[in-house]
Amino acid sequence: MFGISFSELLLVGLVALLVLGPERLPGAARTAGLWIGRLKRSFNAIKQEVEREIGADEIRRQLHNEHILSLEQEARKILSPVQEPAKPAEPVAEQSIAPPPVAQVPPVAEPAPAVHSPTEPAPAPVASPAPHDPTLPPRAP
DSSP states (O other): OOOOOOHHHHHHHHHHHHHHHHHHHHHHHHHHHHHHHHHHHHHHHHHHHHHHHHHHHHHHHHHHHHHHHHHHHHHHHHHHTOOOOOOOOOOSSOOOOOOOOOOOOOOOOOOOOOOOTTTSOOOOOOOOOTTTTTTSSSOOO
């Protein structure tokens, strides 16, 4: 743990034996062991508490994110009938934003009225379709 080898521990024990003497050395070793045990337990308790707090923060964060996601889903469900489905956007050239050219349609000359005899009924005029007639296929630009 601290990089102390057996030879270093043996040296510390020998110095303690010389300083404390053989009578007080076992009591001093017991007391040192108790203090080291208490320090280890307190460090482990602090470590576990920190890990619990970090875990609790993670859980709180996950629950908060899940709550936000559920709120977003509910909002989408509420707003989806109101909104119409979006049409895919056409790419726009970034260099120039000009309106598309309008197709010029030459005017159609109406035919001259036909000369018909008074005994024959007049032919029915041919109606040209309106440009916005939904039954006609769309024109190419």
